[in-house]
Amino acid sequence: MNAVQIRSAEQALSIGTWLIVCGAMLYSVLTVTPLMRAHTPDAWDWTAPILPIVVDAAVVIVVRLDSVLARLGGEGGRWPVVLRWMTGIMTLALNTADSALKKDLVGVAVHSVAPLLLIVTAETGLAYRRAITAAVTGLEERERAERRRREQEGRQRAEEAEQAARQRADEEAQRIREEREFDAKLAREQREHEAALAREQAEREERKEQAERERIAAVERAEREARERDEHEREQRRLARERREREAAQRAEHDRRQAVEKAAREQHEREERAERERAALLAAGPAEKQQEKELALRTVAAAFAAGLPVRQAAELCGWSTGWVTGRYQELRDTTPAQALEGAFR
Known part of the structure; x- marks a missing residue:
């Protein structure tokens, strides 16, 4: 049952209860007024409706406040029960008194219908409202538990996604490192192969002029030195980049720790101020x-x-x-x- 159905049931209960209360009040006023007029001096006949109206007003108070307390899940204690039964008994006694004095059992039975229906309706409506309140409370607890479960599952999925992303990043970094190592190894093998070819070429051309051999040797040395310089410069740039990244990470971590400490101090100060103000209000x-x-x-x-x-x-x-x-x-x-x-x- 959803909230709309519960509200509809409460509305039907409230409308039915007030229809019975209003009908019983009207019937009581019409029934008790002649009895009060017969037992009141002629000069005060106009006061005859006051007593049934007062009793019925007490019934309205009981029904209304019982519905409010039942909806809030509270208990009015012993006196509301006393007032509820006292007004019901008074209404029953006033409605059946005239027939009882005349020893008219059929009249007593007929005139007791409305008061008895009013008493039972008040008790039943109170029980229904308490049961509906308990059911609504249970439904709200289940909805809150379901929301907490969904939030926990969402956080768990986010953590799993973050962990998977970190794992993919680590795998990608590992793949890049392996590719770089493979490229470096391939370059070394290529250089070694080229050197072997050069040596073979040099052996085949031994008979060439000494000047040409020296020129070729000078060119090879220059190329080797250039490659070494390039490798050295790349290594230096790599080391400098890693050093800058570490320094930036350290600065970010330091700033984050300072922000966390500041937030913790502010939270502690707010809690202390709230505690002092609460203590002052209670004191x-x-x-x-x-x-x-x-x-x-x-x-x-x-x-x-x-x-x-x-x-x-x-x-x-x-x-x-x-x-x-x-x-x-x-x-x-x-x-x-x-x-x-x-x-x-």
Whole structure:
């Protein structure tokens, strides 16, 4: 069952309950008013409807507040139960009194239908609302657990992808190194082969003039020195590049550590300020008058973080327990760390 179906069920329950309550009230007023008029002095006949209206008003209060407490998952204690049954019994007694005095059992049975239906509806509606609240709470817990599971799976997939990317980068670097080593080996073999060919060519041309042999030898030495210089320069450039990369990495690591330390200090300072403010709010004692809304919100947040009951929090801020209960529920619905940070920021 989704949230729309739950709201529809609650709406149907509320509409049905109030239809029964309103019908029972109207029936009670029409039934009890003649009885009260018969037992009231003629000069005060106009007060006859007051008693059934007062009793029915108590019924409205009970039904309405029970629905609110059931939706919040709270318990009103012993007195709401006493008031609920007392108003039901009073309504039943007032509606059946006239028939009972006349010893009309059929009238007693007929006039007891509406009060009994009102009593049972009030108890059943309260049970239904508590069951719906428990079901909604369970559904929300399951949804939060599913969201946490999906977030954890997403983080795990991201870590696996990052690890795979690092592995591919390492493999690519290894392949490049192997290719470079292979190219260097091939170049050495090529140079050795060329040198062998040159020696063979020199042996075949021994009979050539000494000047030509010296010229060729000078050219070979120049080429060899040039290659060596090139290799030396490439090696120096490579070493310089690696040194610059290491220095840049060290500077980046140093900057990152400084940023982390700074963030940690700022977080610690914010937590200390929040703790001092919370302690000051709790140490102020019961409020002599109702605090301003912003100060009352901070006081309620401090009491919630300290685990104080709703009544003590209401005494500290000077607001009603119903208002404090609503703020406690809002704080429970959010992440505790975020709620306290938002309250003391």
